[in-house]
Amino acid sequence: MTELSAWFAFFPPFPTGELFKQLLAAGVGTAAFSVLFYVPRKYYGFCAACGAWGWLTYFVLEWAGMTVTEATFFAAAAVVFLSRLFAVMERCPATLFMIPGIFPLVPGAGIYWTAYYIVTDQMELASRTGFSAVKAAVAIVLGIIFVFEIPQSFFKRVLGKKRAGETARNQ
Secondary structure, eight states: OHHHHHHHTTSOOOOHHHHHHHHHHHHHHHHHHHHHTTOOGGGHHHHHHHHHHHHHHHHHHHHTTOOHHHHHHHHHHHHHHHHHHHHHHHTSOTHHHHHHHHGGGSOHHHHHHHHHHHHTTOHHHHHHHHHHHHHHHHHHHHHHHHHHTSOHHHHHHHHTOOOTTOOTTTO
């Protein structure tokens, strides 16, 4: 037992209350964003789950010591993975869940501060925040590409769905 507690001593105390507030904000924000993208009402919960799951992944990985870029990559990959699962479950496009689900991960504040620092002629800060925002955006793109390379049949197999036209006799 002491070995396990020594391993957990490496990490700072987990901010559970802060995580709950941020997950709630990510889920509600994602659901609101899905309204703007005209997602059908029956999918709002799925979209909110994608956004909250992505933010949970990001929050935990950053808390565990990953860089913002690494945490963003894995969080984007988690959002896209969950989006593809929901797409197979609901028989609809994965982008229906993915686009709103990525919303909490988009480096909007970094882009805002980059523009602000450019306007106020603080070029060193502008380049630092701009480069950080670009790294996060590239991490999101790579996370999307990485998961979209997984064949659709994998997600059907995970959910136990049969291929079109396949019957119990053909198995």
